[in-house]
Amino acid sequence: MTGYAPFPLIELSGPPRERGRQHGKAAADRLRRGAKMYAESLVKTGVDWKELERRAEAMVPTIDRFDPTYVEEMRGIAEGAGEPFAAVVLMNARTEMVAAARQQQATKHFPDGCTAALALPEASADGTLLHGQNWDWRAECAETGVILRIRRDDGPDILTFTEAGGLARSGLNSAGLGLTANALECDRDYKRGPGVPLPFIRRKVLESAHLAQAVQTIVSTPKLGSNHMAVSQATEDGAAEAFGFECAPDETFWVAPERGVYVHANHWIAESARTRVKDTGLAETPCSIYRDKRVRDQLASRRGQLTLDDLRTAFFDAWGSPWSVCRPPRPNTRGVLTATAAMILMRPGEGHLEACPMPALNRQFTTYSLTPDRTAQKQAAE
Template sequence: MDYAPFPLIELSGNAHERGLQHGRAVADRIKCGIAMYAESLVRNGVDWPELERRAEALLPTIEAFDAAYVEEMRGIARAADVPFAGIVLMNARTEMVVGARKAREPLLPDGCTAALALPEVTADGVLLHGQNWDWRAECAETGVLLRIRREDGPDILTFTEAGGLARSGLNSAGIGLTANALECDRDYQRGPGVPLPFIRRKVLESAFLAQAVRTVFATRKLGSNHMAVSHCGGEAFGLECAPDETFWLAPDRGLYVHANHWISDAARVKVKDTGLAETPCSIYRDRRVREQLSPDRGRLTLEHFRQAFFDDYASPWSVCRPPRPNNRGAMVATAAMILMRPGEGHLEACPMPALNRHFTSYRLTPDRTAQKQAAA
């Protein structure tokens, strides 16, 4: 079965102008995403007026982090002809939905299996970075690629849900980013905290790896998350984030893999992993990808990543998940596979890879001067 490629949207100008371009280009996808998450909130007793109240409550924190993000969201809402609260929902759906669920039912986090390979273990000495994104099956039809032309920093190529500001991707300075869900006993206990998509966008706006890492360490969050941040010059880190503390991990002999459970020794001592009961497959997903990539150290290519991410052991509880109902009846799946060569501005994306093997390549012109300066 073939799925339509994720559309590529060109964004430029100031924040509001970028939002207008985004909203005009994919209004239908934005409306589908808002309807999907709003329905999740309604099931948990949150009607639209309450959703608007929750969105307004988040605005001071978002504005303090970067007011331009609020302007961009307002532009998206205006051009797509949707309520502004709906665009906040698309950029803070975890924080808004989870906040509602806390009192009623356990969270089933999105999955994701991520990997990266440093230049010393790849076939052509180029850093590789990628992931499977496991979430609602409908998102195979609401995902988009944003190519953002900026005047005040590196250009960005990011995969996200329509209406979102960023999820995973790369920038022209050679920085790559992927993200995976985590859970712990500190989540959503107290605020304020910056919703994760804004942190990811800020990481992708960074000209230097140090700036990207600082953004993750210095920004308080509401819930846990893992981010893998890389630079084409040959450095990369995994950052396991609790709301108020971040634990870092380095690649092992040039290779790094992470799924949806805490793996750093410090984190496992200090936080209680509350997600494994819902995503027990995480324990073997990261191991299977690591074991498939490890024998080819020194020869690794994106094709090795592709085949590792296609692994279907124990399907549908597999690295590459076909659609299946979760414990609340929603259909979940590997909604997208993302493969990147950040230094070359190359990103490949495949919707619903368990059922569809058609990849589309997206390009961003690398800034070689900025890449060299960042690696100097």
């Protein structure tokens, strides 16, 4: 079954404000639909548009301290799309804004899911780094996602999948670095501040020329809620390294691949993390424990022969449907229709990214590319 259009590719270049205008103009309809969807979620918690604007402006100083160019880029997106600035902030901080509103009502926040995996060169068939994920979230997001190809003068170029209006979600850069992200929850979430909304942290990671810079960003940046990020980098000499980072708002725990294979769903797996934080999300995403196991088992059985098609096959796993690795549209515990909205597959060292909207109902992948910067990859290897 098909019917889902490929995620549009949007080319961005120039200074931040101009990049934003290009983004907003090209993605205006998708941005408008996404912002309306999240604004309606906030209305249900008692946050009207005027209050949403107040909360968006209140976030600006924290974002500005982290990187003022991100505020400029968001203002450009708003200008290009002809939408309020608050709508763009919402697209970049919807998790934090919705979760804070629900917590004030003493109700539960239900984050996006995701199953991520990667294979280091030692585990792949041709000695190439492989990295990918299923993104589980609102079913409507299969029609609001975009691919941004960002040409930069001050660092690696970026190829990222994100919701329209967002600065980044998952992707790769020309220095061979790859990134995916999964939701986590713990008892420390949204109880302290200030914290930087996650899309800005992900964008900063994708701006990194070196894995060490990405790790520093993840570990040192305060967050409002928990999250997991898997970061990899392939260098010009064919070598690669990768780690997963389970982030509580105020503490980060790292996990290494096992014999070249790494898998993570939506529960805490680091032993150090499990002794220090209370997992408050597993009750709402119980399928996480076997999504992780099923993908891990499938990839481990092919260790040394893994290709992107093996990641693809593992991510299409339908056991336990609709509570499966590849999730068809189904209501979550709040009655919101959720699904695997996108499957992303990457060979970061080659600048290769494939994306498929709504993979449970659609098997059509589109390939997007970014020219690798071999000089940057060589410097990263030295």
